[in-house]
Amino acid sequence: MINNIFYLIIRFLNYSLLFHTSDDENFDTLEIRQQCVLDNLRLSLIAIPLGNKIYYILTFKKLSPDLLKKENFGFLFILDYDLKWGRKSPDFIESQVEKYVENIETQSVEKTKEQEEFLKQRISENNESMSVIRNKITHYTTIMLAFASALVYLFTKTSAIYSSSVLILIYYYILLIITVQVVNLALFLRKGMLISSFYQSSFKELRTSVYKKELAKSFYRDWFAKNDDVRYFAGIVKNAEKYLYRAICIGFIFFTLITLSSNENNQTDTHHFSEVYIVQYL
Numbered sequence: 001m002i003n004n005i006f007y008l009i010i011r012f013l014n015y016s017l018l019f020h021t022s023d024d025e026n027f028d029t030l031e032i033r034q035q036c037v038l039d040n041l042r043l044s045l046i047a048i049p050l051g052n053k054i055y056y057i058l059t060f061k062k063l064s065p066d067l068l069k070k071e072n073f074g075f076l077f078i079l080d081y082d083l084k085w086g087r088k089s090p091d092f093i094e095s096q097v098e099k100y101v102e103n104i105e106t107q108s109v110e111k112t113k114e115q116e117e118f119l120k121q122r123i124s125e126n127n128e129s130m131s132v133i134r135n136k137i138t139h140y141t142t143i144m145l146a147f148a149s150a151l152v153y154l155f156t157k158t159s160a161i162y163s164s165s166v167l168i169l170i171y172y173y174i175l176l177i178i179t180v181q182v183v184n185l186a187l188f189l190r191k192g193m194l195i196s197s198f199y200q201s202s203f204k205e206l207r208t209s210v211y212k213k214e215l216a217k218s219f220y221r222d223w224f225a226k227n228d229d230v231r232y233f234a235g236i237v238k239n240a241e242k243y244l245y246r247a248i249c250i251g252f253i254f255f256t257l258i259t260l261s262s263n264e265n266n267q268t269d270t271h272h273f274s275e276v277y278i279v280q281y282l
Helices: 002-015 081-085 090-104 109-159 165-194 203-208 214-281
Strands: 018-023 041-050 053-061 073-080
Touching: 002 018, 018 053, 041 165, 073 081, 081 214, 090 109, 090 214, 109 165, 109 214, 165 214
Parallel strands: none
Antiparallel strands: 018 041, 041 053, 053 073
């Protein structure tokens, strides 16, 4: 029971910008119970996500068995998505291609032909995956624009509520969290739309090369590069989905709270008006 409560608190704080909990190996996100242990967690007083970079201020991460050691603490830590999960460089891709070439040097022509057909099929599947990813980006962009209008409505609704200062402060803090989710959703979607350059073989290389297995080499290069692109863009879409679902979930709960608060204010105003009217009548 205590473990379940602890797990829920850790997951709840992962949504918060203050007293934030996170996992560096999953780009801040806590998804499963196994992540919610001290060895995996980063604890931060303030978390400021800005697209592919997340800034943690006054942060703790267990790097040494001695919890009070200096290396476990830091004033600022920046988690960079592109630095850790970015696309592979052309040099790295070419190094993998050269390894593949070494493996097929003594290979029979029939075996090479089979691999060419296999790689062509994999490239086609990756192209389909990229098409699905781009469709998702377009779809989520439409939803984001609609949700941005709903966010403006929530701000308007909140400003019209008369309540205690503490409660109003909590309301605006929740609004800030929702706004941060929408902004980061927009930044990841923008990132997915702007990147259009892809590393691949050129027809000129294929035409001028005297290497008898140049076609298989080109297919492998294109497959490896495209496979990495799918991985990278799928990660971008996954993070966009994370911020979208969080914005919708928190926004719906907040809308319910605001609606209930508005109804209470209306009932209070009506009751106050009735009392004034009765006094004046008497």
